[in-house]
Amino acid sequence: MLVPHPALVLVTAVPFVALTRGRTRQALLVTATLASLIAALMLPAGDRGIVELAGQELVLLRVDSLSRLFGLIFTAMGLIGTVYGLHVNRGGEYIATLVYTAGALGVIYAGDWISAFAGLELMGVASLAIIWFGGTVRARMAGFRYIYVHLAGGSLLFAGIVLLWSRVGETTLERISPDAGLAYVLILIGVLVSAAVPPLHAWLTDAYPEASVTGTVFLSAFTTKTAVYLLIRLFPGAEVLAWAGAIMAVYGAVFAVLENDIRRLLSYHIISQVGYMVAGVGMGTVLAVNGAAAHAFSHILYKALLLMGAGAVLQATGRRKLTELGGLARAMPIVTVFYLIGACSISGVPLFNGFVSKSMITSASSEYGQAAVEWLLAVASVGTFLHTGLKLPYFTFFGPDRGLKPTRLPGNMMIAMGLAAAACIGIGLLPGWLYARLPETPVHYVPYTADHVLSTLQLLLGTGAAFWLMRHSLGGQPTVTLDTDRLWRRPVWVVVNGLASGTARIGHRWQVRTLSVVEQVAMTLRSPFHVVWPASPPYDADQYRLPIGTTVFWITVGLVVLVLAIWLRIGA
Protein backbone atom coordinates (compact mmCIF):
# COMPACT_ATOMS: atom_id res chain seq x y z
CA MET A 1 0.00 0.00 0.00
CA LEU A 2 1.34 3.40 -0.99
CA VAL A 3 1.51 5.66 2.07
CA PRO A 4 2.35 9.32 1.38
CA HIS A 5 5.05 11.27 3.20
CA PRO A 6 3.29 12.87 6.21
CA ALA A 7 4.91 16.21 5.34
CA LEU A 8 3.53 16.00 1.81
CA VAL A 9 0.02 15.56 3.21
CA LEU A 10 0.37 18.83 5.13
CA VAL A 11 1.96 20.77 2.27
CA THR A 12 -0.77 19.60 -0.11
CA ALA A 13 -3.36 21.08 2.23
CA VAL A 14 -1.73 24.53 2.20
CA PRO A 15 -3.34 25.97 -1.00
CA PHE A 16 -6.76 24.66 0.01
CA VAL A 17 -6.40 26.24 3.47
CA ALA A 18 -5.45 29.50 1.76
CA LEU A 19 -8.55 29.43 -0.46
CA THR A 20 -11.18 28.44 2.11
CA ARG A 21 -12.79 30.08 5.13
CA GLY A 22 -14.82 29.25 8.23
CA ARG A 23 -16.05 25.70 8.87
CA THR A 24 -14.68 24.40 5.57
CA ARG A 25 -11.18 25.52 6.52
CA GLN A 26 -11.52 24.09 10.01
CA ALA A 27 -12.60 20.72 8.61
CA LEU A 28 -9.77 20.81 6.11
CA LEU A 29 -7.17 21.53 8.80
CA VAL A 30 -8.33 18.72 11.06
CA THR A 31 -8.55 16.30 8.10
CA ALA A 32 -5.05 17.17 6.89
CA THR A 33 -3.37 16.86 10.28
CA LEU A 34 -5.28 13.66 11.07
CA ALA A 35 -4.33 12.19 7.67
CA SER A 36 -0.71 13.11 8.39
CA LEU A 37 -0.89 11.24 11.73
CA ILE A 38 -2.43 8.19 10.05
CA ALA A 39 0.28 8.27 7.38
CA ALA A 40 2.98 8.40 10.11
CA LEU A 41 1.40 5.39 11.80
CA MET A 42 1.19 3.35 8.59
CA LEU A 43 4.58 4.08 7.05
CA PRO A 44 6.53 0.88 6.41
CA ALA A 45 10.20 0.71 7.43
CA GLY A 46 12.86 1.38 4.80
CA ASP A 47 13.98 4.04 2.32
CA ARG A 48 11.56 5.63 -0.16
CA GLY A 49 11.23 8.84 -2.10
CA ILE A 50 14.75 8.51 -3.54
CA VAL A 51 15.67 11.22 -6.05
CA GLU A 52 18.95 12.25 -7.62
CA LEU A 53 20.20 15.83 -7.47
CA ALA A 54 23.58 16.99 -8.79
CA GLY A 55 24.91 13.46 -8.66
CA GLN A 56 23.78 12.97 -5.07
CA GLU A 57 21.14 10.50 -4.00
CA LEU A 58 18.55 12.19 -1.78
CA VAL A 59 16.41 10.03 0.50
CA LEU A 60 13.28 11.99 1.38
CA LEU A 61 11.66 9.25 3.45
CA ARG A 62 13.79 7.03 5.68
CA VAL A 63 11.66 5.17 8.20
CA ASP A 64 13.34 3.43 11.13
CA SER A 65 12.45 3.13 14.81
CA LEU A 66 13.83 6.61 15.67
CA SER A 67 12.19 8.52 12.81
CA ARG A 68 8.96 6.58 13.34
CA LEU A 69 8.84 7.61 17.02
CA PHE A 70 9.45 11.29 16.28
CA GLY A 71 7.15 11.21 13.25
CA LEU A 72 4.36 9.84 15.42
CA ILE A 73 4.63 12.53 18.11
CA PHE A 74 5.19 15.36 15.60
CA THR A 75 2.08 14.50 13.63
CA ALA A 76 0.07 13.95 16.84
CA MET A 77 1.21 17.36 18.06
CA GLY A 78 0.29 18.87 14.69
CA LEU A 79 -3.26 17.59 15.20
CA ILE A 80 -3.52 18.70 18.85
CA GLY A 81 -2.07 22.16 18.12
CA THR A 82 -4.39 22.62 15.15
CA VAL A 83 -7.46 21.70 17.21
CA TYR A 84 -6.30 24.14 19.92
CA GLY A 85 -6.13 26.98 17.41
CA LEU A 86 -9.27 26.25 15.38
CA HIS A 87 -11.11 29.30 16.69
CA VAL A 88 -8.38 31.60 15.35
CA ASN A 89 -9.33 33.42 12.17
CA ARG A 90 -5.88 33.93 10.66
CA GLY A 91 -5.32 31.88 7.53
CA GLY A 92 -1.67 32.91 7.35
CA GLU A 93 -0.95 31.51 10.79
CA TYR A 94 -2.58 28.18 9.87
CA ILE A 95 -0.38 27.99 6.78
CA ALA A 96 2.72 28.83 8.82
CA THR A 97 1.97 26.08 11.35
CA LEU A 98 1.31 23.54 8.58
CA VAL A 99 4.59 24.41 6.84
CA TYR A 100 6.46 24.42 10.17
CA THR A 101 5.18 20.94 11.03
CA ALA A 102 5.94 19.72 7.50
CA GLY A 103 9.49 21.10 7.76
CA ALA A 104 10.05 19.25 11.04
CA LEU A 105 8.72 16.03 9.49
CA GLY A 106 10.96 16.64 6.48
CA VAL A 107 14.00 16.70 8.77
CA ILE A 108 13.22 13.63 10.82
CA TYR A 109 12.35 11.49 7.80
CA ALA A 110 15.35 12.71 5.76
CA GLY A 111 18.00 10.15 4.94
CA ASP A 112 20.56 12.69 3.75
CA TRP A 113 21.94 16.05 4.78
CA ILE A 114 20.58 18.04 1.83
CA SER A 115 16.98 17.05 2.52
CA ALA A 116 17.45 17.59 6.26
CA PHE A 117 18.94 21.03 5.73
CA ALA A 118 16.09 22.01 3.40
CA GLY A 119 13.62 20.94 6.10
CA LEU A 120 15.46 22.97 8.73
CA GLU A 121 15.39 26.08 6.56
CA LEU A 122 11.68 25.60 5.92
CA MET A 123 11.16 25.37 9.68
CA GLY A 124 13.19 28.55 10.20
CA VAL A 125 11.08 30.61 7.80
CA ALA A 126 7.76 29.20 9.01
CA SER A 127 8.63 29.62 12.71
CA LEU A 128 9.61 33.25 12.05
CA ALA A 129 6.19 33.79 10.50
CA ILE A 130 4.56 32.18 13.55
CA ILE A 131 6.44 34.53 15.88
CA TRP A 132 5.44 37.57 13.81
CA PHE A 133 1.81 36.48 13.94
CA GLY A 134 2.07 37.45 17.60
CA GLY A 135 1.24 40.84 16.15
CA THR A 136 3.04 43.05 18.70
CA VAL A 137 6.11 45.28 18.45
CA ARG A 138 7.85 42.94 20.88
CA ALA A 139 7.02 39.94 18.63
CA ARG A 140 8.41 41.77 15.58
CA MET A 141 11.68 42.63 17.31
CA ALA A 142 12.00 39.16 18.86
CA GLY A 143 11.41 37.66 15.41
CA PHE A 144 14.31 39.63 13.97
CA ARG A 145 16.61 38.46 16.77
CA TYR A 146 15.34 34.91 16.31
CA ILE A 147 16.19 34.87 12.63
CA TYR A 148 19.64 36.42 13.19
CA VAL A 149 20.54 33.56 15.55
CA HIS A 150 19.12 30.88 13.29
CA LEU A 151 20.84 32.34 10.23
CA ALA A 152 24.13 32.15 12.12
CA GLY A 153 23.44 28.60 13.34
CA GLY A 154 22.26 27.52 9.88
CA SER A 155 25.39 28.97 8.28
CA LEU A 156 27.63 27.01 10.65
CA LEU A 157 25.62 23.87 9.99
CA PHE A 158 25.80 24.38 6.24
CA ALA A 159 29.57 24.94 6.37
CA GLY A 160 29.92 21.74 8.39
CA ILE A 161 27.79 19.79 5.92
CA VAL A 162 29.86 21.02 2.96
CA LEU A 163 33.10 20.14 4.77
CA LEU A 164 31.79 16.69 5.64
CA TRP A 165 30.57 16.18 2.08
CA SER A 166 33.97 17.10 0.65
CA ARG A 167 35.62 14.73 3.10
CA VAL A 168 33.50 11.58 2.78
CA GLY A 169 31.95 12.23 -0.65
CA GLU A 170 28.38 11.46 0.39
CA THR A 171 25.66 13.15 2.37
CA THR A 172 24.08 10.29 4.29
CA LEU A 173 22.57 11.41 7.58
CA GLU A 174 24.31 9.11 10.04
CA ARG A 175 26.49 9.16 13.13
CA ILE A 176 29.45 11.55 12.71
CA SER A 177 32.87 10.52 13.94
CA PRO A 178 34.93 13.06 15.94
CA ASP A 179 37.64 12.30 13.33
CA ALA A 180 35.68 14.55 10.96
CA GLY A 181 37.43 17.44 12.78
CA LEU A 182 36.11 20.90 11.98
CA ALA A 183 33.02 19.49 10.23
CA TYR A 184 32.10 17.65 13.45
CA VAL A 185 32.46 20.84 15.50
CA LEU A 186 30.54 23.06 13.06
CA ILE A 187 27.64 20.63 12.70
CA LEU A 188 27.50 20.10 16.47
CA ILE A 189 27.37 23.85 17.17
CA GLY A 190 24.77 24.32 14.42
CA VAL A 191 22.52 21.68 16.00
CA LEU A 192 23.15 22.98 19.54
CA VAL A 193 21.89 26.42 18.49
CA SER A 194 18.58 24.80 17.52
CA ALA A 195 18.59 22.78 20.75
CA ALA A 196 18.92 26.07 22.69
CA VAL A 197 21.94 24.95 24.69
CA PRO A 198 23.27 27.87 26.83
CA PRO A 199 24.79 30.28 25.98
CA LEU A 200 23.15 29.81 22.55
CA HIS A 201 19.63 29.58 23.99
CA ALA A 202 18.27 33.08 24.54
CA TRP A 203 16.42 33.17 21.21
CA LEU A 204 13.96 30.66 22.68
CA THR A 205 12.93 32.53 25.82
CA ASP A 206 12.99 35.77 23.86
CA ALA A 207 10.77 34.71 20.98
CA TYR A 208 8.47 31.87 22.07
CA PRO A 209 6.46 33.86 24.63
CA GLU A 210 5.85 36.60 22.05
CA ALA A 211 4.03 34.41 19.53
CA SER A 212 0.25 34.09 19.61
CA VAL A 213 -1.45 31.75 22.08
CA THR A 214 -1.56 29.01 19.43
CA GLY A 215 1.82 29.81 17.91
CA THR A 216 3.71 29.25 21.17
CA VAL A 217 2.23 25.76 21.47
CA PHE A 218 3.57 24.82 18.03
CA LEU A 219 6.94 26.46 18.62
CA SER A 220 7.46 24.55 21.87
CA ALA A 221 7.08 21.23 20.07
CA PHE A 222 9.31 21.20 17.03
CA THR A 223 12.54 23.21 16.79
CA THR A 224 14.31 21.98 19.93
CA LYS A 225 12.97 18.43 19.55
CA THR A 226 14.15 18.28 15.93
CA ALA A 227 17.58 19.23 17.25
CA VAL A 228 17.35 16.49 19.89
CA TYR A 229 16.47 14.04 17.11
CA LEU A 230 19.57 15.12 15.16
CA LEU A 231 21.75 14.80 18.28
CA ILE A 232 20.47 11.25 18.85
CA ARG A 233 21.05 10.40 15.18
CA LEU A 234 24.49 12.05 14.84
CA PHE A 235 26.21 12.40 18.21
CA PRO A 236 25.23 9.60 20.61
CA GLY A 237 27.88 9.21 23.31
CA ALA A 238 29.55 12.62 22.78
CA GLU A 239 30.63 13.23 26.38
CA VAL A 240 30.51 17.01 26.09
CA LEU A 241 26.75 16.71 25.64
CA ALA A 242 26.32 14.98 29.02
CA TRP A 243 27.84 18.00 30.76
CA ALA A 244 26.19 20.56 28.49
CA GLY A 245 22.81 18.92 29.08
CA ALA A 246 23.21 18.76 32.86
CA ILE A 247 24.23 22.44 33.05
CA MET A 248 21.42 23.35 30.68
CA ALA A 249 18.89 21.59 32.91
CA VAL A 250 19.94 23.65 35.94
CA TYR A 251 20.34 26.88 33.95
CA GLY A 252 16.70 26.87 32.88
CA ALA A 253 15.57 26.12 36.43
CA VAL A 254 17.63 28.98 37.92
CA PHE A 255 16.34 31.59 35.47
CA ALA A 256 12.77 30.41 35.99
CA VAL A 257 13.04 31.55 39.65
CA LEU A 258 13.44 35.14 38.51
CA GLU A 259 10.75 35.08 35.83
CA ASN A 260 7.44 36.85 36.18
CA ASP A 261 5.94 36.10 32.76
CA ILE A 262 4.22 32.69 32.85
CA ARG A 263 4.95 31.80 29.22
CA ARG A 264 8.59 32.88 29.57
CA LEU A 265 8.86 30.83 32.78
CA LEU A 266 7.59 27.78 30.88
CA SER A 267 10.03 28.58 28.07
CA TYR A 268 12.92 28.42 30.53
CA HIS A 269 11.66 24.99 31.46
CA ILE A 270 11.79 23.92 27.83
CA ILE A 271 15.53 24.62 28.08
CA SER A 272 15.73 22.72 31.34
CA GLN A 273 13.87 19.69 30.00
CA VAL A 274 15.78 19.61 26.73
CA GLY A 275 18.85 19.56 28.98
CA TYR A 276 17.79 16.11 30.21
CA MET A 277 17.55 14.89 26.62
CA VAL A 278 20.92 16.37 25.63
CA ALA A 279 22.50 14.81 28.73
CA GLY A 280 20.94 11.46 27.83
CA VAL A 281 22.42 11.63 24.32
CA GLY A 282 25.81 12.51 25.78
CA MET A 283 25.81 9.58 28.19
CA GLY A 284 25.30 7.40 25.17
CA THR A 285 24.22 4.16 26.87
CA VAL A 286 21.22 2.29 25.48
CA LEU A 287 19.14 3.30 28.51
CA ALA A 288 20.21 6.96 28.26
CA VAL A 289 19.57 7.31 24.51
CA ASN A 290 16.23 5.51 24.81
CA GLY A 291 15.48 7.84 27.71
CA ALA A 292 16.32 10.90 25.62
CA ALA A 293 13.96 9.75 22.85
CA ALA A 294 11.22 8.82 25.33
CA HIS A 295 11.57 12.13 27.16
CA ALA A 296 11.32 14.08 23.91
CA PHE A 297 8.08 12.21 23.21
CA SER A 298 6.68 12.92 26.69
CA HIS A 299 7.97 16.48 26.74
CA ILE A 300 6.15 17.47 23.55
CA LEU A 301 2.87 16.39 25.12
CA TYR A 302 3.20 17.86 28.61
CA LYS A 303 4.90 21.06 27.52
CA ALA A 304 2.19 21.65 24.94
CA LEU A 305 -0.40 21.01 27.66
CA LEU A 306 1.29 23.49 30.02
CA LEU A 307 1.55 26.16 27.33
CA MET A 308 -2.04 25.51 26.26
CA GLY A 309 -3.07 26.06 29.90
CA ALA A 310 -1.00 29.26 30.14
CA GLY A 311 -2.38 30.33 26.75
CA ALA A 312 -5.91 29.70 27.97
CA VAL A 313 -5.22 32.00 30.95
CA LEU A 314 -3.84 34.66 28.61
CA GLN A 315 -6.79 34.30 26.23
CA ALA A 316 -9.35 34.50 29.01
CA THR A 317 -7.80 37.28 31.10
CA GLY A 318 -5.44 39.10 28.76
CA ARG A 319 -2.72 38.81 31.41
CA ARG A 320 0.46 36.79 31.48
CA LYS A 321 2.38 37.93 34.56
CA LEU A 322 2.34 36.28 37.96
CA THR A 323 2.07 39.70 39.60
CA GLU A 324 -1.21 40.29 37.71
CA LEU A 325 -2.76 36.82 38.10
CA GLY A 326 -4.24 34.82 40.95
CA GLY A 327 -7.28 32.94 42.19
CA LEU A 328 -8.37 31.61 38.80
CA ALA A 329 -9.05 28.02 39.92
CA ARG A 330 -12.64 28.85 40.85
CA ALA A 331 -13.38 30.57 37.54
CA MET A 332 -11.35 28.19 35.33
CA PRO A 333 -11.57 24.77 37.06
CA ILE A 334 -11.11 22.61 33.95
CA VAL A 335 -8.10 24.58 32.75
CA THR A 336 -6.65 24.28 36.27
CA VAL A 337 -7.04 20.50 36.22
CA PHE A 338 -5.49 20.21 32.75
CA TYR A 339 -2.60 22.48 33.77
CA LEU A 340 -1.99 20.41 36.91
CA ILE A 341 -1.87 17.21 34.83
CA GLY A 342 0.84 18.84 32.71
CA ALA A 343 2.61 20.04 35.87
CA CYS A 344 2.58 16.54 37.39
CA SER A 345 3.91 15.15 34.11
CA ILE A 346 6.82 17.57 33.77
CA SER A 347 7.65 17.16 37.46
CA GLY A 348 7.96 13.41 37.05
CA VAL A 349 5.14 12.47 39.43
CA PRO A 350 4.50 8.71 39.23
CA LEU A 351 1.57 7.69 36.99
CA PHE A 352 2.30 10.53 34.55
CA ASN A 353 4.35 10.33 31.36
CA GLY A 354 7.22 12.50 32.61
CA PHE A 355 7.98 9.93 35.30
CA VAL A 356 8.34 6.99 32.92
CA SER A 357 10.69 8.92 30.60
CA LYS A 358 12.67 11.15 32.95
CA SER A 359 13.42 8.27 35.34
CA MET A 360 15.16 6.48 32.44
CA ILE A 361 17.62 9.39 32.13
CA THR A 362 18.11 9.81 35.89
CA SER A 363 18.67 6.05 36.24
CA ALA A 364 21.18 6.19 33.38
CA SER A 365 22.92 9.13 35.07
CA SER A 366 23.33 7.17 38.31
CA GLU A 367 25.11 4.46 36.32
CA TYR A 368 27.11 6.92 34.21
CA GLY A 369 29.95 7.38 36.66
CA GLN A 370 29.88 11.20 36.82
CA ALA A 371 28.25 12.13 40.12
CA ALA A 372 28.15 15.85 39.18
CA VAL A 373 25.94 15.12 36.17
CA GLU A 374 23.55 13.10 38.31
CA TRP A 375 23.41 15.78 41.01
CA LEU A 376 22.82 18.58 38.52
CA LEU A 377 19.93 16.66 37.01
CA ALA A 378 18.51 16.06 40.50
CA VAL A 379 18.64 19.81 41.28
CA ALA A 380 16.97 20.51 37.93
CA SER A 381 14.16 18.12 38.93
CA VAL A 382 13.70 20.13 42.10
CA GLY A 383 13.55 23.36 40.08
CA THR A 384 11.04 21.88 37.64
CA PHE A 385 8.60 20.91 40.37
CA LEU A 386 9.19 24.18 42.20
CA HIS A 387 8.26 26.38 39.24
CA THR A 388 5.85 24.51 37.03
CA GLY A 389 4.29 22.30 39.72
CA LEU A 390 4.11 24.77 42.61
CA LYS A 391 4.99 28.40 41.93
CA LEU A 392 3.12 28.94 38.66
CA PRO A 393 -0.13 27.12 39.61
CA TYR A 394 -0.10 28.55 43.14
CA PHE A 395 0.18 32.17 42.04
CA THR A 396 -2.00 31.78 38.94
CA PHE A 397 -4.81 29.51 40.05
CA PHE A 398 -4.74 29.34 43.86
CA GLY A 399 -2.92 32.43 45.12
CA PRO A 400 -4.37 35.77 46.15
CA ASP A 401 -7.56 36.48 44.18
CA ARG A 402 -7.07 39.53 41.93
CA GLY A 403 -10.76 39.69 41.09
CA LEU A 404 -10.20 38.71 37.46
CA LYS A 405 -13.24 37.91 35.33
CA PRO A 406 -12.01 35.47 32.66
CA THR A 407 -13.97 35.22 29.42
CA ARG A 408 -15.39 31.93 28.20
CA LEU A 409 -12.94 29.78 26.24
CA PRO A 410 -13.77 28.09 22.92
CA GLY A 411 -14.56 24.37 23.13
CA ASN A 412 -11.78 23.43 20.72
CA MET A 413 -9.16 24.68 23.21
CA MET A 414 -10.62 22.40 25.88
CA ILE A 415 -10.70 19.42 23.50
CA ALA A 416 -7.03 19.92 22.60
CA MET A 417 -5.99 20.19 26.24
CA GLY A 418 -8.07 17.11 27.01
CA LEU A 419 -6.33 15.12 24.27
CA ALA A 420 -2.87 16.08 25.55
CA ALA A 421 -3.85 15.40 29.18
CA ALA A 422 -5.23 11.97 28.27
CA ALA A 423 -1.99 11.13 26.45
CA CYS A 424 0.11 12.23 29.46
CA ILE A 425 -1.85 10.01 31.82
CA GLY A 426 -2.18 7.13 29.33
CA ILE A 427 1.56 6.87 28.78
CA GLY A 428 2.18 7.22 32.51
CA LEU A 429 -0.14 4.30 33.23
CA LEU A 430 0.99 2.16 30.28
CA PRO A 431 4.69 2.91 29.73
CA GLY A 432 5.09 -0.33 27.76
CA TRP A 433 3.33 1.32 24.80
CA LEU A 434 6.03 3.99 24.61
CA TYR A 435 8.90 1.65 25.43
CA ALA A 436 7.95 -0.65 22.54
CA ARG A 437 8.50 2.26 20.13
CA LEU A 438 11.91 3.40 21.35
CA PRO A 439 15.01 3.26 19.10
CA GLU A 440 16.69 0.37 20.94
CA THR A 441 14.29 -2.46 21.70
CA PRO A 442 13.48 -4.56 23.66
CA VAL A 443 13.50 -2.20 26.64
CA HIS A 444 14.09 -3.96 29.93
CA TYR A 445 13.74 -0.86 32.07
CA VAL A 446 11.05 -0.96 34.78
CA PRO A 447 10.03 2.52 36.01
CA TYR A 448 7.64 1.49 38.74
CA THR A 449 10.03 0.01 41.30
CA ALA A 450 9.80 0.87 44.99
CA ASP A 451 13.17 2.60 44.81
CA HIS A 452 12.23 4.85 41.86
CA VAL A 453 8.80 5.74 43.17
CA LEU A 454 9.88 6.43 46.74
CA SER A 455 12.96 8.46 45.80
CA THR A 456 10.88 10.57 43.39
CA LEU A 457 8.14 11.18 45.93
CA GLN A 458 10.73 12.13 48.56
CA LEU A 459 12.33 14.64 46.19
CA LEU A 460 8.94 16.18 45.44
CA LEU A 461 7.91 16.29 49.08
CA GLY A 462 11.17 17.98 50.13
CA THR A 463 10.69 20.55 47.37
CA GLY A 464 7.08 21.10 48.37
CA ALA A 465 8.05 21.75 51.99
CA ALA A 466 10.73 24.25 51.00
CA PHE A 467 8.29 26.02 48.65
CA TRP A 468 5.72 26.37 51.38
CA LEU A 469 8.29 28.01 53.65
CA MET A 470 9.46 30.42 50.94
CA ARG A 471 6.21 30.99 49.07
CA HIS A 472 5.93 34.65 50.04
CA SER A 473 9.25 35.48 48.38
CA LEU A 474 8.49 33.57 45.16
CA GLY A 475 5.51 35.50 43.89
CA GLY A 476 7.22 37.20 40.98
CA GLN A 477 8.28 40.82 40.65
CA PRO A 478 7.57 43.34 37.89
CA THR A 479 11.03 42.96 36.42
CA VAL A 480 12.68 41.60 33.29
CA THR A 481 15.51 39.10 33.48
CA LEU A 482 18.64 39.78 31.45
CA ASP A 483 20.01 36.74 29.67
CA THR A 484 23.01 36.08 27.44
CA ASP A 485 21.31 37.70 24.46
CA ARG A 486 21.92 41.08 26.08
CA LEU A 487 25.61 40.55 25.37
CA TRP A 488 25.11 40.51 21.61
CA ARG A 489 21.84 42.36 21.02
CA ARG A 490 23.32 45.87 21.02
CA PRO A 491 26.53 45.06 19.07
CA VAL A 492 24.57 43.10 16.43
CA TRP A 493 22.06 45.94 16.17
CA VAL A 494 24.90 48.43 15.69
CA VAL A 495 26.52 46.21 13.02
CA VAL A 496 23.26 45.50 11.16
CA ASN A 497 22.14 49.11 11.41
CA GLY A 498 25.61 50.27 10.31
CA LEU A 499 25.55 47.91 7.34
CA ALA A 500 22.07 49.03 6.35
CA SER A 501 22.79 52.77 6.62
CA GLY A 502 26.22 52.32 4.99
CA THR A 503 24.65 50.51 2.07
CA ALA A 504 22.01 53.22 1.78
CA ARG A 505 24.72 55.93 1.73
CA ILE A 506 26.66 54.11 -1.00
CA GLY A 507 23.43 53.70 -2.98
CA HIS A 508 22.62 57.41 -2.63
CA ARG A 509 26.09 58.50 -3.81
CA TRP A 510 25.90 56.09 -6.74
CA GLN A 511 22.52 57.53 -7.67
CA VAL A 512 23.82 61.13 -7.54
CA ARG A 513 26.87 60.28 -9.67
CA THR A 514 24.79 58.36 -12.22
CA LEU A 515 22.31 61.24 -12.55
CA SER A 516 25.17 63.67 -13.09
CA VAL A 517 26.60 61.50 -15.89
CA VAL A 518 23.16 61.10 -17.48
CA GLU A 519 22.67 64.89 -17.39
CA GLN A 520 26.02 65.44 -19.12
CA VAL A 521 25.23 62.87 -21.79
CA ALA A 522 21.78 64.34 -22.37
CA MET A 523 23.22 67.86 -22.73
CA THR A 524 25.79 66.61 -25.23
CA LEU A 525 23.15 64.84 -27.30
CA ARG A 526 21.04 67.99 -27.42
CA SER A 527 23.97 70.18 -28.50
CA PRO A 528 27.01 68.24 -29.82
CA PHE A 529 28.69 71.61 -30.51
CA HIS A 530 29.04 71.98 -26.71
CA VAL A 531 31.71 69.22 -26.72
CA VAL A 532 34.12 71.13 -28.99
CA TRP A 533 33.27 74.57 -27.53
CA PRO A 534 32.44 74.16 -23.82
CA ALA A 535 32.26 77.93 -23.36
CA SER A 536 29.24 78.12 -25.68
CA PRO A 537 25.91 78.77 -23.97
CA PRO A 538 24.17 75.53 -23.02
CA TYR A 539 21.34 74.28 -25.14
CA ASP A 540 18.04 75.90 -24.25
CA ALA A 541 15.00 74.18 -25.75
CA ASP A 542 12.77 77.22 -25.04
CA GLN A 543 14.85 79.28 -27.46
CA TYR A 544 13.55 77.15 -30.37
CA ARG A 545 9.99 76.66 -29.18
CA LEU A 546 7.09 78.52 -30.75
CA PRO A 547 4.68 80.35 -28.47
CA ILE A 548 1.86 78.14 -27.24
CA GLY A 549 -0.78 80.18 -29.08
CA THR A 550 0.99 79.65 -32.42
CA THR A 551 1.23 75.92 -31.75
CA VAL A 552 -2.50 75.71 -30.96
CA PHE A 553 -3.35 77.76 -34.10
CA TRP A 554 -1.43 75.48 -36.43
CA ILE A 555 -2.79 72.35 -34.80
CA THR A 556 -6.31 73.72 -35.26
CA VAL A 557 -5.57 74.52 -38.92
CA GLY A 558 -4.19 71.05 -39.45
CA LEU A 559 -7.28 69.46 -37.89
CA VAL A 560 -9.62 71.57 -40.04
CA VAL A 561 -7.72 70.59 -43.19
CA LEU A 562 -7.85 66.95 -42.14
CA VAL A 563 -11.58 67.06 -41.47
CA LEU A 564 -12.21 68.84 -44.83
CA ALA A 565 -10.13 66.28 -46.70
CA ILE A 566 -12.04 63.41 -45.15
CA TRP A 567 -15.39 65.09 -45.80
CA LEU A 568 -14.52 65.81 -49.48
CA ARG A 569 -13.29 62.23 -49.97
CA ILE A 570 -16.46 60.79 -48.51
CA GLY A 571 -18.55 63.19 -50.63
CA ALA A 572 -16.71 62.11 -53.82
Place this chain on the structure above:
Amino acid sequence: MTTSRLITAMMVVAAGMLAAEVTIVDEVHGGWWHGVAGFELVIGFAGCLALVWGAKVLGKLGLQRPEHEHPEDEP
Protein backbone atom coordinates in the same frame (compact mmCIF):
# COMPACT_ATOMS: atom_id res chain seq x y z
CA MET B 1 -5.72 24.11 55.21
CA THR B 2 -3.64 25.95 57.79
CA THR B 3 0.14 26.02 57.64
CA SER B 4 0.53 23.93 60.80
CA ARG B 5 -1.83 21.24 59.48
CA LEU B 6 -0.01 21.15 56.17
CA ILE B 7 3.37 20.81 57.85
CA THR B 8 2.00 18.06 60.08
CA ALA B 9 0.62 16.24 57.03
CA MET B 10 3.95 16.59 55.22
CA MET B 11 5.84 15.23 58.20
CA VAL B 12 3.49 12.25 58.48
CA VAL B 13 3.90 11.49 54.74
CA ALA B 14 7.69 11.90 55.02
CA ALA B 15 7.81 9.52 57.98
CA GLY B 16 5.70 7.01 56.06
CA MET B 17 8.00 7.22 53.06
CA LEU B 18 11.10 6.79 55.21
CA ALA B 19 9.57 3.75 56.86
CA ALA B 20 8.66 2.34 53.46
CA GLU B 21 12.16 2.99 52.15
CA VAL B 22 13.78 1.20 55.06
CA THR B 23 11.44 -1.79 54.94
CA ILE B 24 10.53 -2.24 51.25
CA VAL B 25 13.51 -1.10 49.19
CA ASP B 26 16.09 -3.87 49.09
CA GLU B 27 18.13 -2.83 46.05
CA VAL B 28 19.47 0.58 45.03
CA HIS B 29 21.62 1.54 42.05
CA GLY B 30 24.32 4.15 41.63
CA GLY B 31 26.34 6.03 44.27
CA TRP B 32 26.45 5.22 47.99
CA TRP B 33 24.19 8.17 48.78
CA HIS B 34 21.23 6.36 47.26
CA GLY B 35 21.47 3.90 50.15
CA VAL B 36 21.02 6.65 52.77
CA ALA B 37 17.41 6.71 53.95
CA GLY B 38 15.71 10.02 53.25
CA PHE B 39 18.52 11.30 51.05
CA GLU B 40 16.18 12.51 48.27
CA LEU B 41 14.00 14.22 50.86
CA VAL B 42 16.97 16.28 52.00
CA ILE B 43 18.07 16.97 48.41
CA GLY B 44 14.57 18.15 47.54
CA PHE B 45 14.45 20.52 50.50
CA ALA B 46 18.05 21.78 50.42
CA GLY B 47 18.18 21.86 46.61
CA CYS B 48 15.08 24.05 46.51
CA LEU B 49 16.50 26.48 49.06
CA ALA B 50 19.85 26.60 47.25
CA LEU B 51 18.21 27.12 43.86
CA VAL B 52 16.04 29.99 45.02
CA TRP B 53 18.82 31.60 47.06
CA GLY B 54 21.33 31.29 44.19
CA ALA B 55 18.87 32.74 41.67
CA LYS B 56 17.96 35.64 43.96
CA VAL B 57 21.65 36.48 44.42
CA LEU B 58 22.15 36.46 40.64
CA GLY B 59 19.09 38.67 40.29
CA LYS B 60 20.50 41.16 42.79
CA LEU B 61 23.85 41.11 40.98
CA GLY B 62 22.20 42.59 37.91
CA LEU B 63 20.17 39.93 36.08
CA GLN B 64 16.86 41.43 37.22
CA ARG B 65 16.02 44.91 35.94
CA PRO B 66 12.90 47.07 36.18
CA GLU B 67 10.55 46.58 33.21
CA HIS B 68 10.66 50.24 32.17
CA GLU B 69 14.39 49.96 31.46
CA HIS B 70 13.67 47.63 28.54
CA PRO B 71 10.94 49.04 26.29
CA GLU B 72 9.21 46.94 23.63
CA ASP B 73 10.89 48.46 20.60
CA GLU B 74 14.47 48.03 21.77
CA PRO B 75 16.78 46.08 19.45
